[in-house]
Amino acid sequence: MPRIHVLEKQVAELIAAGEVVERPSAVIKELVENSVDAGATVITVEIRRGGVTYMRVTDNGCGISAEDVPVAFLRHATSKVSGQEDLDAIGTLGFRGEALASISAVSHVELFTRAEGQEVGVRYACGGDEEPLLTEAGCPQGTTIVVRDLFFNTPARMKFLKKDVTEGNSVAGILDKLAMSHPEISIRFIRDGREQLHSPGDNKLSSAVYAVCGKEFSSTLIPVDYLLGHVKVHGFISTPAGCRPNRSMQNFFINGRFIRSRTAMAALEEAYKGSVMAGKFPACVLHMQVACEAVDVNVHPAKLEVRFVNERPIFDAVYHGVRSALNAGDRPKIMELKKPSPYAPVLEKKEQLTLDKPGSSNQPLFLHDSGAQKPKEPELPKVIKQALDTVPKPVFKPNQPNLDTAPPQKAVPKPALVQESKLVMTQMPEPEKPPEEKPRQIVSDFSSRILGEAFGTYIIVEYSKDQLMFIDKHAAHERLLYERLKASRSGCEAQALLEPVTVNLDMEEYTAVIAHEQELSRAGFEVSDFGAGTVLVRTAPMLLDGQDAALAVMEIAGYLASFKTEITTEHMDWVYHNVACRAAIKAGDHTSRQELISLAVKLEHNPQVRYCPHGRPVYILLGRREIEKQFGRV
Incomplete structure (x- = not known):
């Protein structure tokens, strides 16, 4: 021994x-x-x-x-x-x-x-x-x-x-x-x-973030300054468009100490729910100030992990602080168009193409002179020149007037088509134009002008004299429905199904649904236990068709079974997401002009709606200057 x-x-x-x-x-x-x-x-x-x-x-x-x-x-x-x-x-x-x-x-x-x-x-x-x-x-x-x-x-x-x-x-x-x-x-x-x-050491957090993370990252941040009870949260968060594929840029500090906190991380990502796409994570530099006696840093020798006396105030302060900053500081996405290259039809790759000439090696297609302002036009091969010479020259017919010499006559109708060579093709009678449709009277409280709909999905709006707005009608309708459900204290309005729908689930999903009957009832689903892993759906939200009720319950059951977060401010968010997504107008659905106007009016009256519950942008803006660049006007 x-x-x-x-x-x-x-x-x-x-x-x-x-x-x-x-x-x-x-x-x-x-x-x-x-x-x-x-x-x-x-x-x-x-x-x-x-x-x-x-x-x-x-x-x-x-x-x-x-x-x-x-x-x-x-x-x-x-x-x-x-x-x-x-x-x-x-x-x-x-x-x-x-x-x-x-x-x-x-x-x-x-x-x-x-x-x-x-x-x-x-x-x-x-x-x-x-x-x-x-x-x-x-x-x-x-x-x-x-x-x-x-x-x-x-x-x-x-x-x-x-x-x-x-x-x-x-x-x-x-x-x-x-x-x-x-x-x-x-x-x-x-x-x-x-x-x-x-770092400059000027006591400005923005300067420190700029020195550490660079201009590109710091230019997209939104400031946060929030006080809830005895917890103060200040710092910066990324815009939803600037979210990253991992959590490496999530920085939390408690009383000047860098920490790893699941509570703060859960609050941050909960606040971004409905604003970021799946698989993306927000970035942040958030400082939390609390009383020293409210946090225990004597947990691990590395001092990266801490314990809070009460985690709820920390979660609420971070959640509401980030949420308030997003509502106040996030801006709609601006579309930027790249100016096309004048050689885009010829240059298929970044490197210059070469042209083979008989008896010589490959030479560049465009030869640049150091003193010239524009590249020389390429010389056509001899074979192509001969082919062009064999093309018959167009001849004017005697019974057709030359537009350059003939005096204007009122009785002669305008030609249907005039080419750049000024040849007059065979005149076709102009089709009778249908009576012009008078523009419908736009709702008086809508300050923009609806131009139409593209691809059965995007509403085109003349948002101002300098911007066009493209609205994803499904994303917009989905988010508006979601906000309506979320704001309703009584939950979703339910309708009784003519026949109860049976839904078969695995045991984890079945157990989760039975345990959350009250939450499902608030969402408009009356679910009862049918035994052996099966539930009966007796009512569904008014927004849903009966055929979608079973599929919605299956998806909600899967979510509830895998729900791991213990601290959450909005427990019903995902359920509302599901109902709103299924009830919203689908891309490609036929939508009347009045419905498009109604959707645009509601969107204008809810400026905080910028992302669908899945994080996709509801609308993007295209500036007039960007369009004029494409036409060479600026």
């Missing part, structure tokens, strides 16, 4: 370091968080080879006094927590007192620091099992920590590190989050001698 013994200090520190120091980015995270807690306004980070061989973090914070420097490298030594009661309201990024001890256990560390009010700084060197060295040194106020040869004494850990590029990207991600969490701090990141990030 093996004996129990106490591990040596060095072995215990190596084991403990594994919880804090996993890779170079973990080291950078701990060091820059200490700089933030020290009150720094400028932080510079430099790494080489992904941080494996060299890392340096410099700040202009308060510094460390000479007598406290050796103590700072002891395990569980910290200036941020002094008693048990402090753990109930942690307001700093660091508090465990394990970072410096863990880092020095697996690398060579060199520290330069000078505290405020001291004339001389100190240099402290340690690492592994080496004897620490403390000497005086001249240095500016603040702290500089240099970490070299990470995992030099734990080669097993070294084998699990990824390529230098991957480790460097991980460090960059940490600093991106820090720059957006603290826009009042200027963050400078130097990677292998090249500056990769430099």
Whole structure:
């Protein structure tokens, strides 16, 4: 039987370091968080080879006094927590007192620091099992920590590190989050001698987002500023059109700390429901301010996961804040037309076509002269010229007047067709024109003009003197019905079916439907248990035909069976989506002009309707200038 013994200090520190120091980015995270807690306004980070061989973090914070420097490298030594009661309201990024001890256990560390009010700084060197060295040194106020040869004494850990590029990207991600969490701090990141990030530190979140994410991303963001109870939410969210195929750009911060929160993520995506297409996810940079005692950050050594005393206020604040911002800041989609190339009929690919000539190699079809403004026209091959010469020339007939010389005569009807060569073809009698239909009187409260319908799907509206609007009639009708159902407190109006419809379901769907009879009743479906995985549908919403009732219940049952979200503000949303989609006008259906006008009027009176419940745009705008570009008018 093996004996129990106490591990040596060095072995215990190596084991403990594994919880804090996993890779170079973990080291950078701990060091820059200490700089933030020290009150720094400028932080510079430099790494080489992904941080494996060299890392340096410099700040202009308060510094460390000479007598406290050796103590700072002891395990569980910290200036941020002094008693048990402090753990109930942690307001700093660091508090465990394990970072410096863990880092020095697996690398060579060199520290330069000078505290405020001291004339001389100190240099402290340690690492592994080496004897620490403390000497005086001249240095500016603040702290500089240099970490070299990470995992030099734990080669097993070294084998699990990824390529230098991957480790460097991980460090960059940490600093991106820090720059957006603290826009009042200027963050400078130097990677292998090249500056990769430099945030301005002007205390403007928009500037930090611009520095981190770039112009294209930041130009499409919508500002959020919302207060609900004791929770404040501010930051930026992406437009529905700017949503991404994954959640990588969802950034949540709680009291200046980057976190991963399922509650905030669920609230964000719930607020976008009905505005984004399936498979797309919104992006955000959202800061949440709550009382420190309402959140517990002492959950994991990495401090990325937190627990809330009550998650409901967080969910509601994020949901309503994002929803309000979408309603106020989202704009309709503008159609942009690309100007066609003058060589589009000839150039089928991006590269120039070539023309084969007998006895010579391939030469470019268009030869550009450096001094010419326009390309030369291509010369036709000899064979084509001969073929064109054999075409008989058109001859004027004596009984047909020449339009260039003949005087105008009132009795002579206009020719049916005149070609560019000014030949007059055989005159055809003009068909009798049907009596012009007088334009119908548009509803007086509709400020636009309906031009017609295209492809049985899109309503064309002259929205203003400078814009055309194309409305997807199915998407518009679906969203209007959905909003009507959602606003009705009594739910959908139901109609009794002549004969109950039986719907066979699997056991999960069957159990879910029976458990949600009340919600289905609000949606207009009266469902009763028929046993053995079968339900009877006795009523259906007035908006639906009877034949759609069974299919609708099947889809709703499948949704309810897979419904995983525990926290949701609108539990009936998806059911209303289904009913509205089935009841709406379908693309290709014949629609009278009066119905088109009615739909356009309702859409104009509901400006917040911009997307169907599935996230597709209800309408897009085409500017007059874009059209005139195509005709060369501008």
